[in-house]
Each structure stands twice: as C-alpha cells, then as structure tokens.
Amino acid sequence: MSAPAERSEDALPRAVIVSSPIDPAAVLARVGHRSDGAVLLFLGTVRDHADGRPVSGMTYEAYETMAADVLQAIAEEAAARLGTPRVAVVHRVRELAIGEVSVAIGVSSPHRDRAYDASRYVIEEIKRRLPVWKHEHFVGGDARWVEGEPLVPVGEGAARRAGGIR
Amino acid sequence: MSAPAERSEDALPRAVIVSSPIDPAAVLARVGHRSDGAVLLFLGTVRDHADGRPVSGMTYEAYETMAADVLQAIAEEAAARLGTPRVAVVHRVRELAIGEVSVAIGVSSPHRDRAYDASRYVIEEIKRRLPVWKHEHFVGGDARWVEGEPLVPVGEGAARRAGGIR
Amino acid sequence: MQVRTLFFAAYRDTVGTTALELDLPEGATVGDLVVHLRRRGAPFDRLPEAPAVALNRTLVRGDAALAAGDEVAFLPPVAGG
C-alpha cells in the first residue's frame, strides 16, 4: 500500500506526525513478520459527540518538533516491552472530520500478551505525554479545548502537576 | 473491499468460519462508527517456528458446524461487554502457509478500554472454547497436533478437565 | 436406537475413522456410549475415559441422555486462534 521508502524510513520502531489522512492498511503493512503470531492495529477516530453534545469536527494542534521526538521515544519504549522492533505509529494533526483516524498504532510479536501490552502502552503514553491539543467543534458553532492531562517532567510524578489556567 | 452482502450477513456482531484467505481490511471495514473513538483489529498469524523448531505450515481442522455456533456466541458475549454490536470475527480453517492470517477480530466502541477488553475476550475464548485443532508441519516432514485446552461444559469449571489420550 | 459419533483431530487419528454409527439401548447416556465404545477394544480403548463430548454441537456432561439420531462428537483439547 505504501510506496517503497528509503531504508531509514523503513526502520522500525517508527513514529511520525502527519497532516494528511492516515491509511490503516499501510500501518498494518509495516508490522507483522514470519516469526510473529500476533498483530494488533489500534485506530483512534473522531467521535460525533462529547459530553452529550453533537460534534462536527476536531482540530489537532501539536508542538510538532517536540511531538515527533516524544512519539518516537514512546514507540521505542513500546518495542522494548514488546521484544520486537515491530511498532509503527502515525498521529495526524490539523483539521479532522468525524470518523477520520487521528492515530494508528501497529505492533506485532510472537505472542499476543506482549502485543496487547505494547499497543496499550503506546496509546496511554500518547495521552499522557504527547504535546498535542484537541479543539472540539460543536454543531452550532462554538468550540473548546478538550480537557487534558498536565505534563510532568520525567521523575517528578504526580506531586507537581502543573495546573491549567485558573 | 467486500462485496455488498444481504442484510443478514451485514448484521453485527458477526462471526464466520472460512477456508479462503482472510482480508484484514474487510474485517476492519465492518466495524467503526461515527460514535466510536476506538477501533481495534487483532490478527493471529502462522509462525515459522514452534518450540525452537522450524515450521513449514499449519492445517486447521474444525468441527465446523459447532465452531460456527461457538464463534457467534463468543462474538455476542464480546458485544455485550463492549456495549456496541460492532464485533466482527473471522476464523480460517484448512491449509495455511507461514505468515497467513488464521483469525481476525475487529471491534469498535466509544472508548478504548472496552475495545481492548472485548478484543482480548474474543481471542481468549476462541482458544478456550472453539472446536478447532492445529496440525503443525515441521520442516523435515513430521507433523503433530498442537497441545490444546481441554473443553469443559458450561458450569463445570476446572474440576472435570477431560484428559487427552494417555 | 442409532446415534452418530464423530471423531476429530488426534481422536480421529487414534480410532482411524471420522464417523461411526452406533446402536445403543434406549435411555443410554453419553457416559454409557463412551463405556460401550471403549469396551470394543483397540483402538477404541485408547480414547480417554472421560473425553470432552458435544451432543448435537453442545458440550455436555456424561449424564446427558441420548435420543435416536443424535450426533455425538469426541473433542480433543482445542487449539484454535
């Protein structure tokens, strides 16, 4: 599905931030191997409602240079847990319509336990650490920033949780 | 990817046993919805090794009429856990080559917790309850039945575990 | 009464057949069928004493009663997925 890329782009684990639509089949094609018995693909998609209100679309804003670094670090941590390098992650930013894929996570490994664990690790760490923000557009015209998770420097834990604007 | 089917075949949850290759994109296309934020696709694939020995292929045998019923029951139980009907399961039988997909499980739901839970439920219950057996072909020509899980009637638990042939 | 027995995977290899018609007395149970079959001697005595059995495609215990025309399947430990 994806055109042959140069070696460095084919190397796994691999994480990228994109602004064009994500092709789930291309993410799936990056993982899987003769020695693997389990392949898992997670897709995050834009929902048509939030807190009981109809949503018309979502704008994803990112601190793109930092987000690329953080996403690659998460993919590498997941590969270490997985025991194979076969982790491919794509996160989309900018304007997304209802039903569109905002994030795709592909992993594969000899056994399913680790595949489920690594897949879950990636999405949880994305929500905890990736410098990305969602602007939710409601049907009717108003919009809001989706409430998020305060970022905490490594080693600080929950004690110093940066507050939002009061 | 799949041709439009008659209504009954489109209805979810849906589980089928097939003998031809599984198209993961078609399974993925059966799930996902405007109100869902999480889609998960699990693929079980044939590994090229077992217990340190190279494997050349696998034959899946099934008690097909019973397996179809059991797989549909598992899909319906998973949908109840998931909170949406969006569960699609395909299990392949007969001869499979290394790397081919033996089972595909697609689920989608508003939130990811339930999607991971339901996906995992389906694969674990398949391994526990589906009347399917794997004949593993080793490079070199010999073959063996993969050691399995004793089936136990509902409500009996582990006390009466049927033994294998002694 | 006639019932149809089916053997899968390792059990089929053991008994050397995929299906067998059996004539059993009225009122026989699944457990009686297993005993009856094992008493035929080799190779049937190599089936386990308490195998997993499906009666008309549903797993049952040994005390399940049989009726004419039933399908009784002997199921080795399963390994799907």
Add this chain to the structure above:
Amino acid sequence: MQVRTLFFAAYRDTVGTTALELDLPEGATVGDLVVHLRRRGAPFDRLPEAPAVALNRTLVRGDAALAAGDEVAFLPPVAGG
C-alpha cells in the same frame, strides 16, 4: 540574553500570540522566565504560576538554567490520541 517563548492551544488563546522573544539576565532559569512574564500583567498574568514548560523540546523543572537562543514552550495539559 535572548530566548524564544512559544505558546500553544489554550495558552496561545490566553496570551494572544504564538511566540515572543524575551530578553533575560544571564543565569536566569525557566522559573525566572515565568515570573518575568507574569509580571508583565494582563494577559500574561493569566498563565499559571507553574505551567508545564519544555526547554528545547524537553520537559524541564523550574530550576532549569536558560542559555541564549533557547526555545521555551508553554504547554497546556495535553489531549492527543
């Protein structure tokens, strides 16, 4: 020394700009920068007292030392995925 500050999402909406060049005394820390900025008054005093801050694309604590040319980003609570 000059450092470049960036504001994202809700913080950008609050301060009304995406980036700001600041002139700070040598030896200033990230914490000093936050205090300096909030002392400019509205709208900067509406930033939190201890926001999450990335220094050259890595999250740091308030005691991290700044150098000329650094990129200091104010990051609201995140919501990716």
